[in-house]
Amino acid sequence: APVITVHVPLGDRAYDIFVGRGLLGEAGARIAALGARAAAIVTDSNVGALYGGALADALQQRGLRASIITVAPGEATKSYASLETVCDAVLEARIERGDLVIALGGGVVGDLAGFAAAVARRGVRFVQVPTSLLSQVDSSVGGKTGINSRHGKNLVGAFHQPSLVLADTALLDTLPIREMRAGYAEVVKYGLIDDAGFFDWCEANWQGVFAGGPERNEAVAQSCRAKAAVVVRDEREEGDRALLNLGHTFGHALERITRYDSARLVHGEGVAIGMCLAFRFSAFLGLCSADDATRVERHLVTVGLPTRLQDVPGGFGTVDELLDGMAQDKKVKAGALTFILARGIGQSFVAHGIEIAKVRAFLNHEI
Numbered sequence: 001a002p003v004i005t006v007h008v009p010l011g012d013r014a015y016d017i018f019v020g021r022g023l024l025g026e027a028g029a030r031i032a033a034l035g036a037r038a039a040a041i042v043t044d045s046n047v048g049a050l051y052g053g054a055l056a057d058a059l060q061q062r063g064l065r066a067s068i069i070t071v072a073p074g075e076a077t078k079s080y081a082s083l084e085t086v087c088d089a090v091l092e093a094r095i096e097r098g099d100l101v102i103a104l105g106g107g108v109v110g111d112l113a114g115f116a117a118a119v120a121r122r123g124v125r126f127v128q129v130p131t132s133l134l135s136q137v138d139s140s141v142g143g144k145t146g147i148n149s150r151h152g153k154n155l156v157g158a159f160h161q162p163s164l165v166l167a168d169t170a171l172l173d174t175l176p177i178r179e180m181r182a183g184y185a186e187v188v189k190y191g192l193i194d195d196a197g198f199f200d201w202c203e204a205n206w207q208g209v210f211a212g213g214p215e216r217n218e219a220v221a222q223s224c225r226a227k228a229a230v231v232v233r234d235e236r237e238e239g240d241r242a243l244l245n246l247g248h249t250f251g252h253a254l255e256r257i258t259r260y261d262s263a264r265l266v267h268g269e270g271v272a273i274g275m276c277l278a279f280r281f282s283a284f285l286g287l288c289s290a291d292d293a294t295r296v297e298r299h300l301v302t303v304g305l306p307t308r309l310q311d312v313p314g315g316f317g318t319v320d321e322l323l324d325g326m327a328q329d330k331k332v333k334a335g336a337l338t339f340i341l342a343r344g345i346g347q348s349f350v351a352h353g354i355e356i357a358k359v360r361a362f363l364n365h366e367i
């Protein structure tokens with residue numbers, strides 16, 4: 001099957017992302033090409049049961065010493081306790097700096113294993129084998145790794161770029177549909193940020209993406225290209241990289257209000273509602289047309305994503321709770337908010353200093 005390569009040109013830390021159906025079958029050769037002697041595979045129990053053995057066997061056939069470290073699935077695993085478990089297991093497996101930590105899983109495993117790789121022995125090489133759509137199109141690219149603290153999500157971490165990313169799109173065949181849709185929200189996001197043609201493409205090709213046709217590879221590869229381009233411009237998130245937060249200021253507030261309870265809301269669902277709110281807010285401010293906002297919503301509804309505050313199971317709280325949730329976001333400075341707004345589809349921009357009063361007026365109008 002054809003493999004699409006996306007190169008991420010980050011100087012001496014440049015790396016390749018390979019996207020294709022069935023790549024796990026060639027993982028042994030591609031990973032062995034990095035020249036390590038040993039690899040510690042970090043995975044969660046769901047993914048490990050499905051694919052852990054196949055990856056370990058493929059590495060052993062190429063002469064690498066492979067061990068598997070299994071953590072519990074779920075966001076709670078991005079913790080200090082799991083970091084300790086993974087670091088100790090990496091050391092126990094005698095992983096040296098030139099060896100590899102391999103993240104086999106979704107964004108939870110990728111963030112945790114990547115952070116363990118960044119700090120164990122002050123940094124060992126790291127390979128991402130993302131298995132959820134969200135991790136294939138977003139979290140495995142860009143080098144942000146970390147865990148959660150009692151003070152908030154992703155507040156303890158490091159930038160640590162992978163040496164290689166292998167996105168086998170066949171692995172998504174076993175991903176629960178709700179997780180598939182949630183990851184798809186991030187795919188659509190890239191079109192909305194700065195690529196109207198890609199949004200058109202999504203409207204025309206989403207069924208192939210969900211069904212696992214060649215469109216799925218194309219969507220993953222195009223998303224990786226888009227994210228990589230932003231990361232290369234702004235590796236440490238000082239400017240442009242903020243555009244990737246389209247839909248996330250509202251989305252994070254909803255995740256907080258629903259207490260990160262994945263039974264109620266998963267991240268991509270919050271982002272879907274958040275992107276619709278960002279477009280409707282842009283229309284409310286007279287920046288984009290109401291038709292653009294409607295078109296965004298129509299596509300997300302078509303694929304089965306939530307798009308309105310009223311879609312949050314168990315309720316979204318009050319306008320004040322939403323504003324509080326946004327004010328806790330790290331993008332807030334002194335009473336004003338930074339939002340990603342849009343002048344149209346594919347024409348998003350970073351808007352600093354949006355007054356809380358305007359946001360309040362908009363939210364009152366929404367409910």
Ligand code: NAD
Pocket residue numbers: 044046047050073074075078105106107108109111131132133134135138139140141142143144145153154171172173174175176179267
């Ligand atoms: P996840 O890792 O929890 O995976 C979702 C669920 O799907 C889990 O239960 C997992 O076991 C299961 N799963 C994964 N792949 C599967 C497969 N192929 N078959 C069957 N089941 C499978 O969640 P996620 O959505 O992948 O990632 C969310 C995390 O990513 C969050 O912690 C978020 O903060 C992080 N994130 C990080 C970045 C970054 O730049 N580092 C960007 C976005 C999100």
Ligand code: ZN
Pocket residue numbers: 138186248267271
């Ligand atoms: Zn996101």
